[in-house]
Amino acid sequence: xxxxxxxxxxxxxxxxxxxxxxxxxxxxxxxxxxxxxxxxxxxxxxxxxxxxxxxxxxxxxxxxxxxxxxxxxxxxxxxxxxxxxx
Numbered sequence: 001x002x003x004x005x006x007x008x009x010x011x012x013x014x015x016x017x018x019x020x021x022x023x024x025x026x027x028x029x030x031x032x033x034x035x036x037x038x039x040x041x042x043x044x045x046x047x048x049x050x051x052x053x054x055x056x057x058x059x060x061x062x063x064x065x066x067x068x069x070x071x072x073x074x075x076x077x078x079x080x081x082x083x084x085x086x
Contacts, residue, residue, distance in 0.1 A: 001058045006045050009061050013038050016068065025063050037064075 018038075023031045031037045041057045048054060 001045075001049065001055070003049055006042070006049055006058070009058075009065060010042055012065055013061075019068070023064065023067065025060060025067060029060070031064070034064075 018034045020034075023034060025031065038061075041061050044057050045054055045061075
């Protein structure tokens with residue numbers, strides 16, 4: 001994890017519409033407030049990006065990005081399917 005990796009993640013989250021409700025990264029990890037989650041996680045990473053203690057924080061951010069990208073692809077696929085029906 002480098003500063004440029006963290007910057008790229010931060011830019012990604014700034015460029016998308018964030019979910020307004022709860023998000024489950026997996027059954028035991030629920031994010032109730034996505035903007036707060038992002039701020040708290042990026043704050044810790046900015047303080048000490050090379051700390052081994054921050055690896056799980058970075059991993060959760062990457063997991064959220066993957067989840068949101070998969071969800072976007074799902075809806076894009078649905079929209080394309082609906083457009084082809086009409």
